[in-house]
Amino acid sequence: MCLGIPGRIVTLDDAEPxxxxxxxxxxxxxxxxxxxxxxxxxxYVIVHVGFAITLVDEDEAAKTLAVLRAMPxxxxxxxxx
Amino acid sequence: MKYxxxxxxxxxxxxxxxxxxxxATTPWTIMEVCGGQTHTIVRQGIDxxxxxxxxxxxxxxxxxxxxxxxxxxxxxxxxxxxxxxxTSYGDMLRVPGxxxxxxxxxxxxxxxxxxxxxxxxxxxxxxxxxxEVVFLAVGFETTAPANAMAVLHAAASGVANFSVLVSHVLVxxxxxxxxxxPDTQVQAFLAAGHxxxxxxxxxxxxxxxxxxxxxxxTGFEPLDLLEGILMAVRQLEQGRAEVENQYARAVRRxxxxxxxxxxxxxxxxxxxxxxxxxxxxxxxxALSPEFHRYDAEHRFAVGDLVTxxxxxxxxxxxxxxxxxPTDCAAYGRTCTPRTPLGAPMVSSEGTCAxxxxxxxxxxxx
Ligand code: SF4
Numbered sequence: 288m289c290l291g292i293p294g295r296i297v298t299l300d301d302a303e304p305x306x307x308x309x310x311x312x313x314x315x316x317x318x319x320x321x322x323x324x325x326x327x328x329x330x331y332v333i334v335h336v337g338f339a340i341t342l343v344d345e346d347e348a349a350k351t352l353a354v355l356r357a358m359p360x361x362x363x364x365x366x367x368x
Numbered sequence: 369m370k371y372x373x374x375x376x377x378x379x380x381x382x383x384x385x386x387x388x389x390x391x392a393t394t395p396w397t398i399m400e401v402c403g404g405q406t407h408t409i410v411r412q413g414i415d416x417x418x419x420x421x422x423x424x425x426x427x428x429x430x431x432x433x434x435x436x437x438x439x440x441x442x443x444x445x446x447x448x449x450x451x452x453x454x455t456s457y458g459d460m461l462r463v464p465g466x467x468x469x470x471x472x473x474x475x476x477x478x479x480x481x482x483x484x485x486x487x488x489x490x491x492x493x494x495x496x497x498x499x500e501v502v503f504l505a506v507g508f509e510t511t512a513p514a515n516a517m518a519v520l521h522a523a524a525s526g527v528a529n530f531s532v533l534v535s536h537v538l539v540x541x542x543x544x545x546x547x548x549x550p551d552t553q554v555q556a557f558l559a560a561g562h563x564x565x566x567x568x569x570x571x572x573x574x575x576x577x578x579x580x581x582x583x584x585x586t587g588f589e590p591l592d593l594l595e596g597i598l599m600a601v602r603q604l605e606q607g608r609a610e611v612e613n614q615y616a617r618a619v620r621r622x623x624x625x626x627x628x629x630x631x632x633x634x635x636x637x638x639x640x641x642x643x644x645x646x647x648x649x650x651x652x653x654a655l656s657p658e659f660h661r662y663d664a665e666h667r668f669a670v671g672d673l674v675t676x677x678x679x680x681x682x683x684x685x686x687x688x689x690x691x692x693p694t695d696c697a698a699y700g701r702t703c704t705p706r707t708p709l710g711a712p713m714v715s716s717e718g719t720c721a722x723x724x725x726x727x728x729x730x731x732x733x
Contacts, residue, residue: 290404290717291510291562291588293371303524304517319487322513322627331371333565333618336457336507337485338514340627341565341618343371348617352374355591358383 291335293343296320296328309334371617375589384594388419388601395421396604397553398597399546399689401539402560403430403717404588410722412590414597422601425553425689426722428542429560431507432459432715433687434642437675439535440465443504445670446533447478452668453496455489456504458482459715464708466676486518486532493522493530502664505532509563512536512653513627516634519655519662531664534654537640539563540571541651546688547579554689556600558586558593561615568623572611580609587615634659643711644683681710686719693720693728700724 294309294316304321309332316337320326323339332339400406406426409415415424428434444465447454454470461471461482474480479499483489486503493501505515515532522530539560546552559572564585572583582603586596596614603610613619633656640652655663677683680698685691693699693712703709705721712718716725 291565295370304521319485319514319517321517322624322630324626333562335510335562336514337487338517340510340513340562341620341624344617348371348374351595351614351617355377355380355384355595358380358387 291333291340293331293333294318296326296330296332299328309339372589375587375591377591380591381594384591384598385417385419388422388594388598391598391605392419392422392601393605395423396555396601397423397425398556398558398600399425399427399554400558400586400593401427401429401543402558402563402588403433403715403719403722404562405558405560405586405593406430406719407717407722408588408590409593410719410726410728413726414590414593418597422597424597426686426692426719427546427557427689428642428645428687429508429539430712430715430717430719431511431537432463433644433683433711433718434537435460435463435506435535435711436641436643437466437677438641438673439506439533440469441673441675442665442670443533444468444470444473445673446502446664446668447473447480449500449668451500453479453481453492453499453501454504455481455483455492455501457506459717460504460506462708462714463711464678464714466674486515487521490518490522490525490527490530493527494525497529499529500667501530502668503530503532505534505536508537508539508560509566509631510560512631512635513566513624516627516630519634519659520630522662523659531662531667532655533664534635535640536635536653537642538637538651538653540575541648542642542645544575545645545648545651547575547581549688551690554581556582556584556604558596558600559583559611561585561587561592561619564613564615564619564623566624566627568621569611569613569619570621576609576611582609583611585611585613585615585619587618642687644681644687646684678709683710683712683720686712693723696720700729
């Protein structure tokens with residue numbers, strides 16, 4: 288039960304509590320969006336037991352990857368490439 | 369898939385490992401709290417790739433493992449009633465009670481149904497007005513907001529035949545209890561990213577300060593874990609003990625305030641016994657008085673429960689990180705995921721099941 292996975296909001300429903308459809312790499316599931324009132328169609332959210340618990344911040348995601356990609360590669364260094 | 373695949377890149381993993389090797393000058397012991405992280409670390413063999421001396425110990429963060437035996441026995445007693453439809457997350461079905469489990473009960477004809485979200489349980493109650501629908505509300509701060517919403521939704525829609533058997537647990541009191549043990553080996557924590565997505569990380573700041581222990585809020589993919597370990601080792605090497613956030617794409621310092629508000633409305637903090645570990649003060653959530661009428665424990669008076677654990681199981685030591693599954697005489701012999709003697713063998717987030725599924729044997733060590 289405890290795994291959260293990211294997915295992209297594809298529709299918002301007119302329902303109480305706030306809900307919508309989230310696409311998980313092709314698999315679509317209804318998700319409660321009551322705890323992400325600011326989330327819009329196209330946003331990525333992390334979903335736990337059918338609830339979006341947080342928005343994925345695209346800028347922060349890009350920053351983390353940029354830091355990792357900027358690290359020197361041990362093997363490349365050794366081979367002098 | 370976006371936000372998963374990028375964080376599994378083997379080239380970047382190699383760079384992180386090289387950086388870690390260059391950073392670590394002396395042995396360190398780090399605990400990952402969350403069972404989801406244990407699963408990834410063991411399955412990917414991350415703990416075995418780390419530079420010599422960096423040791424990961426696996427913490428108590430598996431909700432399936434720490435739900436008290438008494439709650440499981442109570443669930444079994446309620447689920448056996450003919451007027452009840454008992455609903456639960458799928459991974460609770462095989463958890464051994466004192467003499468039974470929910471799956472066996474279901475096989476004997478009890479109406480036990482697996483739901484993906486607690487809102488499904490409310491819907492089942494609406495569709496079955498003549499039956500009592502009970503949901504087994506367990507888990508950490510990640511599942512508590514969902515269960516809070518199920519209760520709020522049932523109340524708002526006037527669904528009276530719905531109730532919850534609540535046994536929520538909280539992470540900060542558990543890691544405080546671990547640090548208070550005289551023989552604790554933990555020098556740094558990887559905090560569970562999704563718990564912090566809900567709660568933020570301000571609760572961990574006094575813990576880092578009081579115990580001089582670095583806490584790194586960490587995600588769940590291999591690169592997240594490697595970066596979290598690197599950040600923890602950097603702090604240890606530099607003599608710092610701060611709360612840092614590796615999982616910035618999903619976690620903000622104050623967490624999810626809408627979810628916290630709902631939790632505060634529906635639940636109140638209570639003492640809780642952790643299976644295998646024992647009682648920890650103010651480490652759980654129970655329904656607040658306003659929602660007392662949705663409490664299955666009161667709705668279905670279940671007589672005195674006599675609970676008894678398997679005498680072979682050393683789950684308590686596993687959950688505290690003082691022993692590993694291969695130290696257990698039952699591991700892989702009488703205890704397997706198909707025939708679990710203890711809760712850590714049930715869910716893939718449990719340390720024993722994670723070891724078993726990765727094929728770890730005594731020789732392996
Ligand atoms: S291997 Fe089985 S019996 Fe041994 S500690 Fe793990 S769950 Fe308990």
